[in-house]
Amino acid sequence: CKRDANGVGMLYELLRSHWLQALLKIYECLQQYLGKRPAPVTLQARVLSREVIELLHEAPPSGEVKELRRLLRSPHFKGATIKRHEITGDITVARVIHGGLADRSGLLYAGDKLVEVNGVPVEGLDPEQVINILALSQGTIMFKLIPVSDRPVSNQTTLYVRAMADYWPLQDPAIPCADAGLPFKRGEILQIVDQNDALWWQARKVSDLSACAGLIPSNHLLKRKQREFWWCQPFQPHLCLKSSMFFVLCILEEEEFGEFGQRVFIAGFRRSMRLCRRKARLQQQSCYSRCPSSCYSALAAPYEEVVRYQRHPTDRHRLIILVGPAGVGVNELRRRLITSNPREFQSATPHTTRVQKSYEMNGREYHYISKETFENMVYSHRMLEYGEYKGYLYGTSIDAVRTVLDAGKICVIDLEPQGIQIARTHELKPYIIFIKPPSIGCMRQTRKNARIITDYYVNMKFKEEDLQEMEESAKKMEAQFGQFFDHVIVNDNLQEASAQLLSAVHRAQDEPQWVPAVWICSDNQP
């Protein structure tokens, strides 16, 4: 009790604790290293890592602790790759990984010729044998080398790209060093720090810029890999589909009833452009079977250059596109967003060739136009998507979106994912939100009172197969179009999903986002 007066006891326990002592030691060492280049790997550091291993024995077992122990036991030389000169047989440093140990030491450069590693001559050895010597080395590694005569001057500018494909270095037998590879998924933003090599670039993920760089295939190489394996790649929208998308539509003439049972029309808010679930499958199959060979030639570029874009408050708003499998709740979420503030949010009024009904007003429910005008709009690529229903054409046009944006509102539309390519323009700068179904178990709970609403199935309950179809379709959409999604919302709880949608839409307008560089760099680009 006496010792605890004024917290003295607590302070005593704290200062005696292993973890604080280790932390203070690390701090002391780092202070000594600070500003010293090359960073010395001293005896002290090795002793320290042994002590940290001891401390980790007391830590509760977890994946992170295991990994840390592994790294501390065998400090691996991740920082440079080597190659053998085809003619001379010399072993040279092929590249130094940015931010890695070798780079930070400032001692190794691409092109340096290795003579000895830890006293072992490397002449006549294969790169694999040299790596074995390195792997078996403990503690300090000594290189004897002949420095390259012309040290490369780094005049690289950092480039940011969105990965349009997945890459798994461990599954790539061609990578010079799989451990040095950087795995990435479509949609991730990469910072490319080195493009000196025609085949292998170096990059980091913007989500982890403190990590050292990893190897990624160059644009040219990844494209070549995609071509080789095009048959097992997810389907990419091909050029013939770059013009407007044609769909078999299901149109449901919905009316909105406001307070006192008055009919309220929210301009352009129609359940018009969604595919019928059964027909959608047929439609997509026919697309696969129609152009199997052209899919190969039209594989998209593997990386898309991106820049940080912050909308100026006086600029037009970005178009908000909702994408999701049929039945997931795209319309419900869109309806809730628009009705929450119709002065801020609005949908685009569709065009149709059908006859105007007596209670309808041109430009409110639809823009009523002739078939010829409609077709002209399609041929001049002014339709984001369009389709036919009972002999009449219906479509969402770029002009209708523009009208909403010009009025200073945020335009919110839903689109089949195949239409994303057409909407991705400098003018509309769309922000694409994928509405994803939760697990089937969760949907069984939350969709008990939900109804399938299409022209075939009005007020039908969701069956098990509908939920499975939704899950499958969502997986396919993510695999094929995930690279275009700026944000993903899992529609589990409707209230929460609506709140997430609202904040995502505001973030898209008010906070910096990665957008294709062509949208910003040139006014003439798409």
Ligand SMILES: Nc1ncnc2c1ncn2[C@@H]1O[C@H](COP(=O)(O)OP(=O)(O)OP(=O)(O)O)[C@@H](O)[C@H]1O
């Ligand atoms: N999170 C949710 N919890 C419970 N019910 C939901 C949820 N989200 C949507 N629903 C209900 O599911 C049904 C289908 O939703 P909605 O019509 O918005 O789907 P959709 O994605 O637009 O698909 P479709 O175009 O085929 O109609 C509606 O009854 C809707 O109220």
